[in-house]
Amino acid sequence: xxxxxxxxxxxxxxxxxxxxxxxxxxxxxxxxxxxxxxxxxxxxxxxxxxxxxxxxxxxxxxxxxxxxxxxxxxxxxxxxxxxxxxxxxxxxxxxxxxxxxxxxxxxxxxxxxxxxxxxxxxxxxxxxxxxxxxxxx
Amino acid sequence: xxxxxxxxxxxxxxxxxxxxxxxxxxxxxxxxxxxxxxxxxxxxxxxxxxxxxxxxxxxxxxxxxxxxxxxxxxxxxxxxxxxxxxxxxxxxxxxxxxxxxxxxxxxxxxxxxxxxxxxxxxxxxxxxxxxxxxxxxxxxxxxxxx
Numbered sequence: 020x021x022x023x024x025x026x027x028x029x030x031x032x033x034x035x036x037x038x039x040x041x042x043x044x045x046x047x048x049x050x051x052x053x054x055x056x057x058x059x060x061x062x063x064x065x066x067x068x069x070x071x072x073x074x075x076x077x078x079x080x081x082x083x084x085x086x087x088x089x090x091x092x093x094x095x096x097x098x099x100x101x102x103x104x105x106x107x108x109x110x111x112x113x114x115x116x117x118x119x120x121x122x123x124x125x126x127x128x129x130x131x132x133x134x135x136x137x138x139x140x141x142x143x144x145x146x147x148x149x150x151x152x153x154x155x156x
Numbered sequence: 157x158x159x160x161x162x163x164x165x166x167x168x169x170x171x172x173x174x175x176x177x178x179x180x181x182x183x184x185x186x187x188x189x190x191x192x193x194x195x196x197x198x199x200x201x202x203x204x205x206x207x208x209x210x211x212x213x214x215x216x217x218x219x220x221x222x223x224x225x226x227x228x229x230x231x232x233x234x235x236x237x238x239x240x241x242x243x244x245x246x247x248x249x250x251x252x253x254x255x256x257x258x259x260x261x262x263x264x265x266x267x268x269x270x271x272x273x274x275x276x277x278x279x280x281x282x283x284x285x286x287x288x289x290x291x292x293x294x295x296x297x298x299x300x301x302x
Contacts, residue, residue, distance in 0.1 A: 069253065069256035073256070077245075084223075087227075087239075107223075108250065110211075113208050114212040114216075118197055120197050
């Protein structure tokens with residue numbers, strides 16, 4: 020349980036700063052091209068808690084999946100899970116792209132950065148979380 | 157891995173996920189979606205991107221099937237439904253972030269969260285019911301003559 024919480028906190032801190040760096044700094048110019056699709060800065064700040072809860076939920080689900088079927092495989096297993104989940108997320112992004120006039124560039128950069136993000140999240144979780152060792156008599 | 161069963165489970169999961177998505181997001185949530193028309197493509201534009209929607213669902217169904225088939229040791233509908241719920245939580249988290257940055261209504265947010273939970277729980281259960289991996293601990297040994 021202690022390692023679960025440690026893995027969750029470490030992965031959450033990374034995902035939070037990565038999200039800020041990517042969406043708040045690096046992709047800022049692409050977001051500006053479609054202002055109608057996004058909330059204003061002040062409106063976004065008033066709903067910031069949804070970003071925190073959403074990221075926490077993603078990291079929680081990640082660590083739970085890792086703990087239930089991947090634990091024991093270490094960093095490599097964490098990275099494998101990260102890649103699997105991110106490719107599934109790319110499927111979701113394609114769904115969004117089909118119904119919303121989001122720039123294709125944003126989907127592409129979001130997916131590439133998503134792969135990097137989830138590989139690092141997987142490595143963090145895999146390095147920290149270790150399954151409980153069965154007691155031997 | 158039993159590829160024949162995997163393929164059937166994947167096709168069934170894709171069929172369910174796509175059909176449910178059409179009914180839930182396309183029909184049931186049509187009204188709430190129309191409250192923010194600026195966010196969506198026009199009917200003809202959507203038609204031009206329909207293949208992307210289908211491919212996105214294929215990707216989601218394939219990787220859900222792969223997760224259930226390879227990484228749910230117990231197998232079965234119940235265990236894979238739990239995996240489906242966990243994957244749905246990842247999508248629900250992404251929906252919450254989308255709500256914070258796009259002018260969606262709370263009705264749309266909760267509709268998406270409930271929808272994805274139902275979609276992936278049942279999707280996982282279908283995969284678990286159809287896909288049964290051969291037991292990994294089964295070994296065949298020749299009995300010694302006594």
